[in-house]
Amino acid sequence: xxKVYVVGMGPGSQEQMTEKARExxxxxxxxxxxxxxxxxxxxxxxGAEYITTPMRQEVERCRLAFESAAEGKTTAMVCSGDAxxxxxxxxxxxxxxxxxxxxxxxxxxxxxxxxxxxxxxxxLGHDLCIISLSxxxxxxxxIEKRLLSAAAADFVICLYxxxxxKRKDYLKKACEILMNHKPAxxxxxxxxxxxxxxxxxxxxxxxxxxxxxxxxxxxxxxGNHETKVIRGRMVTPRGYxx
Amino acid sequence: xxKVYVVGMGPGSQEQMTEKARExxxxxxxxxxxxxxxxxxxxxxxGAEYITTPMRQEVERCRLAFESAAEGKTTAMVCSGDAxxxxxxxxxxxxxxxxxxxxxxxxxxxxxxxxxxxxxxxxLGHDLCIISLSxxxxxxxxIEKRLLSAAAADFVICLYxxxxxKRKDYLKKACEILMNHKPAxxxxxxxxxxxxxxxxxxxxxxxxxxxxxxxxxxxxxxGNHETKVIRGRMVTPRGYxx
Numbered sequence: 247x248x249k250v251y252v253v254g255m256g257p258g259s260q261e262q263m264t265e266k267a268r269e270x271x272x273x274x275x276x277x278x279x280x281x282x283x284x285x286x287x288x289x290x291x292x293g294a295e296y297i298t299t300p301m302r303q304e305v306e307r308c309r310l311a312f313e314s315a316a317e318g319k320t321t322a323m324v325c326s327g328d329a330x331x332x333x334x335x336x337x338x339x340x341x342x343x344x345x346x347x348x349x350x351x352x353x354x355x356x357x358x359x360x361x362x363x364x365x366x367x368x369x370l371g372h373d374l375c376i377i378s379l380s381x382x383x384x385x386x387x388x389i390e391k392r393l394l395s396a397a398a399a400d401f402v403i404c405l406y407x408x409x410x411x412k413r414k415d416y417l418k419k420a421c422e423i424l425m426n427h428k429p430a431x432x433x434x435x436x437x438x439x440x441x442x443x444x445x446x447x448x449x450x451x452x453x454x455x456x457x458x459x460x461x462x463x464x465x466x467x468x469g470n471h472e473t474k475v476i477r478g479r480m481v482t483p484r485g486y487x488x
Numbered sequence: 489x490x491k492v493y494v495v496g497m498g499p500g501s502q503e504q505m506t507e508k509a510r511e512x513x514x515x516x517x518x519x520x521x522x523x524x525x526x527x528x529x530x531x532x533x534x535g536a537e538y539i540t541t542p543m544r545q546e547v548e549r550c551r552l553a554f555e556s557a558a559e560g561k562t563t564a565m566v567c568s569g570d571a572x573x574x575x576x577x578x579x580x581x582x583x584x585x586x587x588x589x590x591x592x593x594x595x596x597x598x599x600x601x602x603x604x605x606x607x608x609x610x611x612l613g614h615d616l617c618i619i620s621l622s623x624x625x626x627x628x629x630x631i632e633k634r635l636l637s638a639a640a641a642d643f644v645i646c647l648y649x650x651x652x653x654k655r656k657d658y659l660k661k662a663c664e665i666l667m668n669h670k671p672a673x674x675x676x677x678x679x680x681x682x683x684x685x686x687x688x689x690x691x692x693x694x695x696x697x698x699x700x701x702x703x704x705x706x707x708x709x710x711g712n713h714e715t716k717v718i719r720g721r722m723v724t725p726r727g728y729x730x
Contacts, residue, residue, distance in 0.1 A: 339723040354603050356597065363577075364594035368578035374573075374618050375617045391642075395640055476585060477584060
């Protein structure tokens with residue numbers, strides 16, 4: 247049967263990719279993806295034909311991948327991080343309703359929340375929420391409600407898309423909402439350029455995070471009431487008795 | 489400097505492991521872990537010395553890993569899935585306060601939430617919560633509060649440890665709480681034995697999930713109000729206009 251793969255390539259470097267993802271990329275005749283991610287693959291998989299579309303042309307990108315697969319070419323849609331967490335897997339299923347003859351296989355990968363957590367130490371050691379601050383596809387009221395609920399129930403929170411050129415003050419707004427339920431000295435972290443050139447991290451309080459700089463290559467972590475700093479890292483205990 | 493790695497091995501099969509994890513296991517003289525996970529590694533890495541402790545002896549397991557590293561042996565602590573999501577990374581930092589001479593490096597992996605999602609389709613396509621139903625280390629009241637908040641704010645929810653021999657009715661209790669805010673026809677999924685022998689999945693409604701069977705090898709997904717079934721799979725749209 248004709249087949250299209252939706253593959254999570256991990257947060258950046260080849261070494262954070264799963265063996266399965268590497269096998270799929272190596273076996274595919276066509277790799278489709280967002281321009282920036284495709285550039286990361288071209289060197290390692292020079293034999294494939296690449297299809298790219300810029301941001302905001304995700305539906306078109308999916309159609310091109312299905313068209314390629316429908317022509318009988320083994321095709322992969324590449325996603326940064328995981329294939330499903332704010333990735334293309336969902337949209338591929340939606341667009342795939344038009345292509346019942348093409349089978350879809352999703353290949354998971356290390357999402358930014360996990361990759362960045364490993365850099366920070368162990369911030370995600372207990373129940374957690376992942377929330378995107380991007381309001382391109384989600385009303386800001388929904389995002390606000392989720393932030394407030396997550397803070398009230400003392401989840402560890404990981405924020406994707408904390409800021410962009412057009413949304414400079416979103417992280418500040420988010421922190422103000424979280425501070426309704428989380429104290430200003432809650433341990434927080436920012437990781438920039440996870441597993442890529444220029445990777446860096448910062449540990450700070452929620453009060454400091456409110457005025458911190460973040461961009462679209464940052465992932466942000468807000469601890470629960472037990473999160474602490476150990477050996478200069480952000481650690482959320484699971485609750486074991488030492 | 490002396491070093492101990494905390495490594496997520498992915499949900500089960502070798503092919504879901506990252507290249508970095510494989511390199512670390514191949515380079516380590518000693519691999520410590522829970523008995524069941526270590527058995528999955530022994531065949532692929534026969535040259536290592538293995539240290540195992542059973543469940544409930546996690547602190548001792550961490551001490552043994554640090555003692556091994558402190559003796560100058562390259563040592564890895566293996567975790568199922570990711571190293572940080574209900575894994576050993578946090579406890580390793582806590583125990584590591586006694587071993588300042590040993591550096592800690594965390595290697596992330598594909599956690600069950602992501603591995604199972606790929607099997608189900610694309611259930612985690614929007615903001616999500618991960619909650620463990622195990623009350624061994626967390627008061628049940630805290631778990632209840634988190635379930636209620638997550639449902640009220642329309643998160644997609646992934647449940648770890650949905651049941652065990654001693655906690656047969658926990659999934660039922662959780663579903664009853666979620667049904668305060670999520671309708672009984674909310675699309676849900678269960679994946680069993682992710683990326684292992686006997687892998688299977690089931691898509692059902694929240695009302696059906698309440699009476700479904702789950703065990704400690706199951707991961708459970710509860711959709712948000714937009715989650716739907718496409719081509720027999722569980723899909724949560726991100727919100728793109730088709």
